[in-house]
Amino acid sequence: MPAPAPTAELTTRADTLDVIVIGAGMSGLYQLIRLRELGLRARVLEAGSGVGGTWYWNRYPGCRFDSESYSYGYSFDSDLLSEWSWTEHFAPQPETERYLNLVADKYDLRRDIQFSARVKAAHWDEAAGCWNIELEDGGRHRARFLITAIGALSTPTMPSFPGMDDFKGPSFHTGLWPKEKVDFAGKRVAVIGTGASGVQTIQEVAKTAAQLTVFQRTPNWCAPLHNGKISPEEMAEIRTRYDEIFQRCRETWACFLHTAHPQDTFDATAEERRAFWEKLYAERGFGIWVGNYQDILTNRAANEEISRFIADKIRQRVKDPAVAEKLIPKNHGFGTRRVPLETFYYECYNQPNVKLVDSKATPIERITPTGIRTSDAEYEFDIIVYATGFDALRGAFDRIDFRGANGVALKDKWQDGATSLVGMLVDEFPNMLMLVGPHNALGNIPRTIEFNVEWVTDFLRHLGERGATRFEAQPEAVAQWMDHVMEIAQGLLSMEVDSWMTGVNHNVAGRQTRRIARYTGSAPNYRAWANGIAERGYAGVEIG
Secondary structure, three states: OOOOOOOOOOOOOEEEEEEEEEOHHHHHHHHHHHHOOOOOEEEEEEEOOOOOOOHHOOOOOEEEEEOOOOHHHOOOOOOHHHHHHOOOOOOOOHHHHHHHHHHHHHHHOOHHOOOOOEEEEEEOOOOEEEEEEOOOOOEEEEEEEEEEEEOOOOOOOOOOOHHHHHOOEEEEEEEHHOOOOOOOOOOOOEEHHHHHHHHHHHHHHHHHHHEEEEEEEOHHHHHHHOOOOOOOHHHHHHHHHHHHHHHHHHHHHOOOOOOOEEHHHOOOHHHHHHHHHHHOOOOOOOOOHHEOOOOOOOHHHHHHHEEEEEHHHHHHOEEEHHHHHHHHHOOOOOOOOOOOOOOOOOHHOOOEEEEEEEOOOOEEEEEEEEEEEOOOEEEEEEEEEOOOOOOOOHHHHHHEEEEEEHHHHHHHHHHOOOOOOOOEOOOOOOOOOOOOOOOEEEEOOOHHHHHHHHHHHEEEEHHHHHOOOOOEEEEEHHHHHHHHHHHHHOOOOOHHHOOHHHHHOOOOOOOOOOOOEEEEHHHHHHHHHHHHHHHOOOEEEOOO
């Protein structure tokens, strides 16, 4: 790629890089590989001491992804696909971290990554035509282009209970788990939260803790993961199908191996529905959520039917009827929030060492030096685990002081909700690109990552061929994209529910109002829109 012609000031600044990437997770690593292919001088700034992003920070017990392993890894390198063997259908965190370290080693990526480099501020310098980056340790960098690879779920949120600093025992957030092993054997343990990370943690802690007390505010609809080992013979067979697997991911709604059944719920008889749902409930992965009848997330009566089916499964699996009822959501239907996948999660509540506390009925009043006090009881604990989730999509951006043209702060610009152009550009923020930003296609994230990285790479190649030094999304194009994002979300039952998918987080000030936080259409439609921009010469982006 021909290097864009620098400004006069940049010509004299040898310390100015072509590109800075924030984050060395799955998207940052792949973007670095592609930037090198373009011949650009790039550096990745990573807050952690190692690569992996999500799979570096989230080390809590039971952490694993819920996309099939062979659909999750990178698809761009046939040698890597041949070299790596997944050991489980849904790999645990240590395995995924090893995989990403293998990628870093294979491509010698660490020489262009600065670790323990948490970005504090990124300010656009119009006169110099570059971004000035400041680290929390005082370090500074300059680059003509800035790419954020900071993750959609990478900013842990803590509750604001009084006395949290008073607790004398160890306490951990699942998203900031220590590298050292935490031993729960014989301990009295509290887990606050029953979202995806809470469910995974509870399953593991229940195996060894003397007493596990789960504080649940909002129950979630969970479905079985049905994980299993992958034998060498099965892995060899999977390798022969990689082209088919990744093609399937390109075609499906959310890039999973599952896609919606073409039939509506009530086009089937009650007996057919029951048989279909039993089949899905017995299968691996997200089929029960994203491979279900096509109208369960838009037709209220259909959603009530599938919700009753899942509720009956919970009642069958939990022996105490009162506990089962506490675990069944009453304020949202199945699939309208992110569905945690579980392995004998509900059976944990049949164990004598596990207690469920409904913290809506008896709220936590404070954390004490020895445990937790609720409105009706005081509990003593040796360890407290906060499985209280993340400030999704926005959070990683809000904790960095991004300043664009004329000093506009991104946090102020997004005060009433994030805006973007295909989740990758923001008007008034020249020469900045986002990987998996707000209003991007989520789902099976690595498939979105690869598309985003390749789109960004092609765009940078285009700039180089034109000798361009500056680009900026046009407000009219952003408005048009946001109109599409809002239009396509109409009629979704999930838009009536508080969740991170609708921009609501009760642990974060200003996150109590539902807003469009993600692209709710299909991944193929998202790609078509983004590719259409490129095919029209990057229409909607001012290039100079």
